[in-house]
Amino acid sequence: MARPYRSVLYIPAANARAMEKARTLAADAIIFDLEDAVAPAEKAGARELLAEALRSDFGGRARIVRINGLDTEWGEADARAFATGADAVLVPKVSRGEDLDRVAALVPQTPLWAMMETAGGMLNAAEIARHPRLQAMVMGTNDLAKELNARFRPDRLPMMQGLGMCLLAAKAHGKIIVDGVFNAFKDQDGLRAECEQGRDMGFDGKTLIHPSQLEIANEVFAPSMTEIELSRRQIAAFEEATAQGKGVAVVDGKIVENLHVATARATLDLADAIARMDA
Ligand SMILES: CC(C)(COP(=O)(O)OP(=O)(O)OC[C@H]1O[C@@H](n2cnc3c(N)ncnc32)[C@H](O)[C@@H]1OP(=O)(O)O)[C@@H](O)C(=O)NCCC(=O)NCCSC(=O)C[C@H](O)C(=O)O
Numbered sequence: 001m002a003r004p005y006r007s008v009l010y011i012p013a014a015n016a017r018a019m020e021k022a023r024t025l026a027a028d029a030i031i032f033d034l035e036d037a038v039a040p041a042e043k044a045g046a047r048e049l050l051a052e053a054l055r056s057d058f059g060g061r062a063r064i065v066r067i068n069g070l071d072t073e074w075g076e077a078d079a080r081a082f083a084t085g086a087d088a089v090l091v092p093k094v095s096r097g098e099d100l101d102r103v104a105a106l107v108p109q110t111p112l113w114a115m116m117e118t119a120g121g122m123l124n125a126a127e128i129a130r131h132p133r134l135q136a137m138v139m140g141t142n143d144l145a146k147e148l149n150a151r152f153r154p155d156r157l158p159m160m161q162g163l164g165m166c167l168l169a170a171k172a173h174g175k176i177i178v179d180g181v182f183n184a185f186k187d188q189d190g191l192r193a194e195c196e197q198g199r200d201m202g203f204d205g206k207t208l209i210h211p212s213q214l215e216i217a218n219e220v221f222a223p224s225m226t227e228i229e230l231s232r233r234q235i236a237a238f239e240e241a242t243a244q245g246k247g248v249a250v251v252d253g254k255i256v257e258n259l260h261v262a263t264a265r266a267t268l269d270l271a272d273a274i275a276r277m278d279a
Pocket residue numbers: 009010011012017018019021022033036037115117139140141142143144180181185209210211
């Protein structure tokens with residue numbers, strides 16, 4: 001990853017004040033939402049407001065625009081309006097690779113992100129992940145729960161199969177993947193637990209709905225000082241072992257092989273990218 005995606009904050013594109021506030025918030029990326037967070041009567045106005053907002057600077061924050069589906073009356077105009085000027089266009093409710101083709105044609109120069117939030121999308125995750133224009137997947141756990149008629153549980157058991165299938169697909173094709181939102185935005189302990197679970201599974205970060213969620217996501221999805229220090233020692237020990245003609249080193253009583261060194265280097269690369277982002 002050339003940049004971190006620890007915290008990916010949704011902002012309704014009809015909310016001028018929140019968009020202005022975003023320029024000062026510690027979000028790695030912002031999803032400007034034209035879809036579910038904007039009422040039908042506000043869609044056209046939100047599109048214009050967002051186009052104007054994107055003409056000025058959001059610092060190093062990645063600017064993602066979530067358009068309406070092309071099966072709605074707004075989708076095509078959204079895609080045309082943000083064919084340039086955003087860092088990516090996020091397509092809602094992607095169920096097959098071909099759902100990305102039409103948007104790709106309307107937006108020829110901008111990377112695509114896909115909302116993974118339908119039962120079909122889970123089943124076709126590999127086909128979607130291998131789409132040549134796709135850069136990232138975003139879990140849409142609210143829509144997925146609705147389609148599955150699943151209940152929200154702290155352990156997210158009903159979501160696990162879908163989360164796992166999308167993770168496997170994204171990792172197999174080298175794509176970024178960001179976890180779904182935690183709806184109870186005043187529950188900091190619940191958010192931390194869900195971030196920890198997502199980090200343990202391998203997600204690159206979490207989508208968020210409120211600024212109060214940024215700090216926890218940024219902390220949980222960043223390498224800790226302990227992980228950074230261990231990575232440095234693993235790399236040094238492995239290089240020393242290699243210089244002595246050995247293929248394996250031992251650090252803290254655990255073996256270190258070249259695959260562990262690859263993980264250690266990725267950890268340090270991410271820490272560097274975060275330091276650049278926070279500078
Ligand atoms: C949830 C909210 C409606 C709460 O809004 P509000 O009551 O205004 O919150 P606060 O009074 O606590 O706000 C304090 C200040 O923070 C600013 N604010 C609030 N939210 C945001 C935000 N998302 N980004 C930037 N700034 C924000 C307020 O303007 C206040 O600022 P100030 O006046 O200067 O003090 C609201 O947070 C909200 O609308 N959140 C986003 C909701 C959203 O985008 N939903 C759609 C995406 S989720 C989804 O669809 C996922 C997926 O598709 C799925 O299926 O799961």
